[in-house]
Amino acid sequence: MALLTICDQNRTLSDKREIREYLSKFGIDYECWPTTERVAPGAPPQEILEAYATEIEKLKAAGGYVTADVIDVTPDTPGLAEMLANFDKEHWHDEDEVRFIISGRGLFHIHSHSDGVVAIEVTAGDLIRVPRGTYHWFNLCDEHRIRAIRLFQEKSGWTPHYTETYVDRDYLPVCFGAPPQG
Numbered sequence: 259m260a261l262l263t264i265c266d267q268n269r270t271l272s273d274k275r276e277i278r279e280y281l282s283k284f285g286i287d288y289e290c291w292p293t294t295e296r297v298a299p300g301a302p303p304q305e306i307l308e309a310y311a312t313e314i315e316k317l318k319a320a321g322g323y324v325t326a327d328v329i330d331v332t333p334d335t336p337g338l339a340e341m342l343a344n345f346d347k348e349h350w351h352d353e354d355e356v357r358f359i360i361s362g363r364g365l366f367h368i369h370s371h372s373d374g375v376v377a378i379e380v381t382a383g384d385l386i387r388v389p390r391g392t393y394h395w396f397n398l399c400d401e402h403r404i405r406a407i408r409l410f411q412e413k414s415g416w417t418p419h420y421t422e423t424y425v426d427r428d429y430l431p432v433c434f435g436a437p438p439q440g
């Protein structure tokens with residue numbers, strides 16, 4: 259379950275309804291999907307995609323996404339540091355960033371116009387859709403572990419455009435929730 263921190267107000271939300279309402283102000287969708295009761299988190303990617311086919315098709319129809327895949331990141335992923343360095347600086351994309359977390363966790367920072375920087379820690383069961391053009395950056399939590407479904411409008415569009423404001427340096431990428439078990 260996600261934790262949302264409005265950094266400049268030192269305020270944290272943990273109730274999923276409050277998180278959903280708060281994020282909707284910025285056009286960000288947040289949903290909670292079933293987890294282990296639907297499919298084993300370690301199942302092969304195709305099984306994962308089939309298990310969430312209904313939700314994925316609904317998102318595709320609503321957002322124009324054409325493909326979905328499963329990304330798996332562990333501390334042993336080759337080139338992990340370089341991969342993470344692409345996304346831990348403030349950037350935006352030409353298409354939405356849509357992630358459903360199957361296991362592990364990570365931390366999105368969203369730079370909103372009205373409320374400053376908002377940190378959202380996402381864990382298993384969290385679906386987040388960050389609209390195109392939203393300033394944000396992403397870090398993994400200390401375990402360096404995340405498995406997630408990604409949806410794309412077109413793969414070529416999902417390239418980071420860096421703002422080069424370096425605002426990300428003012429916020430420690432600290433996760434607050436308990437590390438997931440297993």
Ligand SMILES: [Fe+2]
Binds near residue numbers: 396
């Ligand atoms: Fe991004």
